[in-house]
Amino acid sequence: MSLVINHNLMAQNAARNLQTSYSNLGTSVERLSSGLRINSASDDAAGLAIRELMRADIASLNQGVRNAQDAVSMIQTADGALQIIDEKLIRMKELATQASTGTYNSDQRLIIDSEYQAMASEITRIASATDFNGIHLLNGNLSGDFTGAGLVSSGEMKVHFGAGNDSAEDYYYVRIGDSTASALGVGIGAGPDAAGASISTQELAQASLNALNDAIISKDKIRANLGSLQNRLENTITNLQVQAENLQASESRISDVDVATEMTEFVRQQILSQSATAMLSQANSLPRMATQLLG
Structure with missing residues (x-):
């Protein structure tokens, strides 16, 4: 040089x-x-794109866990109310059995029937009053087909927990049957021709026993369905948490600095x-x- x-x-x-x-x-x-290993697109353009997609999925999965947990709380609320309804139905059957025997006169049966009707009214009140975040659970509102086009959804409840919109992977429906006394076929609200409408006579009391059995079975089916849904949701929560954890580990390997x-x-x-x-x-x-x- x-x-x-x-x-x-x-x-x-x-x-x-x-x-x-x-x-x-x-x-x-x-x-x-x-x-972070990637602080801007110039550090790793492809890695940045993959990382942001992963972050979006992780956030969705974590929110899905919270959605599923809310659904579990809702189901527990409904099941707790159904447990009280169960106690009322058992008491009504006890009263019907009492009124079915011939050792009571008509006046006494009317007194027994008044408590019977009070139990039926309480069942309807519980079913109508039980709600979760303003959503009534046991009055039949969640027993129809799902419609979510309007501002207020109707029919069965759609529980969304996945990061996409695939019915096989990202959501399913919670359907809860009508648990009012009239829907169960007991009490005067079920109509005068219903077998479980009244126990004011010995004949009506005897006929109501079968109606009460059917009501208890209907209620048990609702509770069993809710129980299976709760178990399914709890398994879903565990699976979502594992997914989010593994996806977070993958995102860390791409994004975090060694x-x-x-x-x-x-x-x-x-x-x-x-x-x-x-x-x-x-x-x-x-x-x-x-x-x-x-x-």
């Missing part, structure tokens, strides 16, 4: 190397301070920057050698 004074090529080369190592040092500082490896790179770039700075200082002093020849 010639000894010239118009251009300091060695200094330019040292400056370029310093700029490169200093830029790499800044990248290492950014990664170590953020904990601190040990990056710290090694940081020290390397730091040494290179220091070395380039020292050489740049030396290169800037080299043109002075030419002035010695001129003297």
Whole structure:
């Protein structure tokens, strides 16, 4: 290389190397301070796209877990109310059995029937009053076909827990039958011709026993269906949590920085920057050698 004074090529080369190592040092500082290997699209364009899709799925899965947990709470609310209705039906059958025997007169049966009707009214009240977040559960509102086109959905409840909109993978429906006294066929509200409408006579009391059995079976079917749905939801929650955990691990491998490896790179770039700075200082002093020849 010639000894010239118009251009300091060695200094330019040292400056370029310093700029490169200093830029790499800044990248290492950014990664170590953020904990992320990918801080912008320029770091890894394909990795960034995959990471953001994974983050969206992870957020959806975590929300799906909360949706399923809310559905479990709703089912537990409905089942708790049905347990109380169960107690009322058992008491009604006890009263019907009492009124079926011939040792009571008509006045006494009317007294027994008044409690019977009170139990039926209480069943209807419980079924009408039981709600979860303003959604009535036992009055038959959740027994029809699902319609979600309007601002307020109707029919069976759609529990959405997946990251997509596939009926086989991302949601299913919770259907709860009507548990009012009239729907169960007991009490005066069921109509005068219903077998379980009244126990005011011995004949009506005897006929109501079968109607009460049917009512208890209908109620038990609702509870059994809710129990199976709760078990299914709890299994779904576990599966979603495992999915989210595994997806989070995959996202971490793409996005997070390996601190040990990056710290090694940081020290390397730091040494290179220091070395380039020292050489740049030396290169800037080299043109002075030419002035010695001129003297």
